[in-house]
Amino acid sequence: MKNAFQRWLDGDIDLMEGISDAIPEHDHAREDIKERDRKIAREIDSRRETAILIARERKGLKRTYDVIAVICCVLVILVFMYIIAQLPLYGVENVRATTVAQRYIEHGLEETGAINIVSGMILDYRAFDTLGESHVLFTALICVMILLRVDSKNQRQGFEDYYATMSETYFASEKDTILKTIGIFLVPCIFIYGIYVLLNGQNSPGGGFSGGAIMGAAMIIFTSAFGFDRVDRFFTLKLQTYVTFVALSFYSFAKGYVFFTGANGLENHIPKGTPGAILSGGLILPLDVAVGLVVACTMFGFYSLFRRGQIGGTPGRLIS
Amino acid sequence: MMEWIRFWITAVLLVCGLVSFAAGVIGNCRFNYVMNRMHAGGVGDTQGLFLIVLSIAVSAGSIMDAAKLFLLVVFMWNTSPVSSHFLSQIEYYTNPKLFDHMGRL
Structure with a gap:
């Protein structure tokens, strides 16, 4: 049995315990008021600084901006007019301007392996252009996401209940029986048709952009019939990002390989296949699939962002 | 003889379909309330499309083509x-003056 002094030495009891509890509480109300006043003063200062900056900019820089804009416009107009003056006349036979088109028509089938000459052009001869177009779609999606995405950072403070109620009542209200019944029959047909158009891009009219657009439209119909909850189970922001990234990087690397070998006169090992079969046309089919995935993701991403301000997310709630 | 009959069936059906579409277009231009215009537009979408597809199917002459064409009709008759x-x-949920357009009940 130890006495109190030994127990204090061992650290079992704390003599200051009762005393430190008895210290009066911090005066929170007063501190809050002081903090609020400081915040208001800071806010006023920053607004005054901004106003001064804006006024200075209006005074001095606006004229500079105007002058620069006028100069840029005049330069662009001059460049365009010069180029138009250099163009060949319309209707006059011009060997230099038509050799490329003639070559596409005469040698397109044997050089690209695609029956559809348009596919052979946009995904083989001018694949770089199509790569740029896919990246334009990707960039547009990023811009829309920057502008319209709603998350905890940019929604108004103190309105969490409002957002939750709105998402529950508005976004979960797609319970229309007629649309559901039609959607059950229609969506699989549209999806299969989109995949058919996508995979037959080298043999028949169609290809990446049109097939991807049909698939995106099928997803939009499905969403408007059955609600966002069901789509959110598989189509999340992560999936969308991965699919777009993988498709675009696959496109870049595959086409980069072909351009590298072609420019250096090397043999490329991609078989052309027999024209008319599904697996033909060399790289055209995989590139079609890549472009179609990007287009479908972009279309559905636009729809989702414009409708509720996010892609994927927790079902039934706006806030992710 | 057979070709002659087929040509006339095709022509008559095609003209009937075009008349339906014309009715739809005229109605869309002349009516000024959404329900009436919807009614006029539906004439072209259902009857006109059906007649024109029928005429094309008759002129195509093969069962396979006709079946593919009638998929179009099925699609449009489901979605329209x-x-x-x-x-x-x-219109019903948002128009407060809905009953003004209904005439005498």
Whole structure:
């Protein structure tokens, strides 16, 4: 049995315990008021600084901006007019301007392996252009996401209940029986048709952009019939990002390989296949699939962002 | 003889379909209330499309082509009423003066 002094030495009891509890509480109300006043003063200062900056900019820089804009416009107009003056006349036979088109028509089938000459052009001869177009779609999606995405950072403070109620009542209200019944029959047909158009891009009219657009439209119909909850189970922001990234990087690397070998006169090992079969046309089919995935993701991403301000997310709630 | 009959059936059906579409277009231009215009537009979407597809199927002459063409009819006859349904639903929910357009009940 130890006495109190030994127990204090061992650290079992704390003599200051009762005393430190008895210290009066911090005066929170007063501190809050002081903090609020400081915040208001800071806010006023920053607004005054901004106003001064804006006024200075209006005074001095606006004229500079105007002058620069006028100069840029005049330069662009001059460049365009010069180029138009250099163009060949319309209707006059011009060997230099038509050799490329003639070559596409005469040698397109044997050089690209695609029956559809348009596919052979946009995904083989001018694949770089199509790569740029896919990246334009990707960039547009990023811009829309920057502008319209709603998350905890940019929604108004103190309105969490409002957002939750709105998402529950508005976004979960797609319970229309007629649309559901039609959607059950229609969506699989549209999806299969989109995949058919996508995979037959080298043999028949169609290809990446049109097939991807049909698939995106099928997803939009499905969403408007059955609600966002069901789509959110598989189509999340992560999936969308991965699919777009993988498709675009696959496109870049595959086409980069072909351009590298072609420019250096090397043999490329991609078989052309027999024209008319599904697996033909060399790289055209995989590139079609890549472009179609990007287009479908972009279309559905636009729809989702414009409708509720996010892609994927927790079902039934706006806030992710 | 057979070709002659087929040509005339095709021509008559095609003209009937075009008349339906013309009725739809004239109605869309002349009516000024959404329900009436929807009604006029539906004539072209259902009857006109059906007649024109029928005439093309007769002139094509093979069963396979006719079946593919009638898929178009099935598609349009399924989707056109759904869009009309939503238009009328939105009109019903948002127009406070709905009953002014209904005439005598």
